[in-house]
Amino acid sequence: MAAATSHNVIVSAQSHRWNSKNSRLDRRTANVRLVSVGSCCSGNRKLGLVCASGSQSSVIDPVHLPSNGKGDHSPKKSSESSLILIRHGESMWNEKNLFTGCVDVPLTPKGVDEAIEAGKRICNIPIDVIFTSAMIRSQMTAMLAMMQHRRKKVPIITHKESEQAQSWSKIYSEDTKEQSIPVITAWQLNERMYGELQGLNKQETADRFGKEQVHEWRRSYDTPPPNGESLEMCADRAVSYFKDQVVPHLTAGKHVMVAAHANSLRSIIMHLDKLTSQEVISLELSTGIPMLYIFKEGEFIRRGSPVGPSEASVYAYTRNLATYRDTLDSMVQ
Ligand SMILES: O=C(O)[C@H](O)COP(=O)(O)O
Structure with missing residues (x-):
């Protein structure tokens, strides 16, 4: 069954899964609501992929690209920003x-x-600030992915745990700061x-x-595993943090990457895609797959997972992403 409003599509799908095989939303067989999937230019609806509306203002502005002699890159106000979510790569456990x-x-x-492969997929997408969990697997993933980014800014973990940590990690060159990307770590x-x-x-x-009991612990919204957190409890801290700390950056026109975990990201995606507690049961995230959203006028528009740096459809998402990629191209010429 498929009912659609302009920005809200109901599809038949059992598993609402971002997977590594086709790198896009994979649909199976139960009702899952996909938010803002919309129609492609051709009129074909592709899950997780939307073609450009062509009306947005510059997405590159907050990135402060240095002048390359081919144009002025002074900051302008952006009406949209990108959000990349990525679950860490496979861990030893x-x-x-x-x-x-x-x-x-x-x-x-x-x-x-x-993580390196994920970095290649997003190497043309602007990133101004990175959030990771406090855990090494998400931090490794973010850092390894950023090594692939064409902009070659240096991701730098911010240390605000004490005044001394903050002052001892201060950078005294504005130029160097400009060539850095702050990495904010958060236990939430x-x-x-x-x-x-x-x-x-x-x-x-x-x-x-029993399989059913374990499935309930792992995938239900409100049943916690013994003495652990339910998804609802996890959402309480992760989604609150996302709203309080991440969204203000997006609102300010910054492009953000969040490297985190299966369940902290499931709770955030549940919030972004407005999934119900039933629908979230079938939301599965594979390791190391970047997922792109565009934040525009207070709304999150899911744009799927970039398959490769030169995938045409990635740059059909919005004119602004194409502009950013073109600017990177011109910088290396
Ligand atoms: O914590 C874990 O074991 C995994 O990262 C996620 O586990 P899950 O697939 O059981 O939610």
Whole structure:
């Protein structure tokens, strides 16, 4: 079934999944509401991909590109900004199929590759500020992805845990600051706390407690795992943080990347895509897949996952993304 309003589309889908195979929203078989998917230029609706309306103002302005002698890059007010969400690459406990939650484990070599691949996909998309969780796997992912970015700004973790940390990490050159991207780390974006499941093998837990029970702990909105956080509890901190700390940057015209976790991101996507507590059950996020939203006039418009840096449709999302990519092209000529 498919009913559509101008910015709201209901599709038949069971699994609302951002996956690594086709890198786009994959639809299966139950009702899932997709927000702002809209129609492509050709009139064909593609999940997660929309062609340009062609009416937006410059998206590159807040990035402060240095003048390359081919034009003036002085900041102008932008009416839209981009938001990239990315779940960390495969962690060493993902590989072992262990419940991880708030245990701070690093990426595997495959996770490193996923982060690098993700970076290639978003290397032409403007990024002014990065948020990560307090956990190493999301920070590794953000840093590795940024190594691929064509703008070559340096991502720098901000340290505000004490006055001394703040003053000792001060940068004394405006030019150097200009060539940096602040990375803000926040525990509120951490993975949901998995309680007494942390460190347990997922398959063994399903064998012991039953598949249905474990599925409810993992995917339901309001059933917490034993002594852990439900998605609702996780949303309480992650979505509040997103609204209080991330949205103001977007409103100011900054382009933002958030590197976080399966469940902190599920709660944020639930909020952005206005999913119900039933619909969020089938929302699955693969590791290392960047997801792009455009923030415009207070609305989040989901634009799918860029497949590659030169994928034409990415730059058909908005004229502004194409302009930004063209500016990067001209800088390397
Ligand atoms: O914490 C974990 O184990 C994973 O990062 C996410 O687990 P899930 O797929 O069980 O939500």
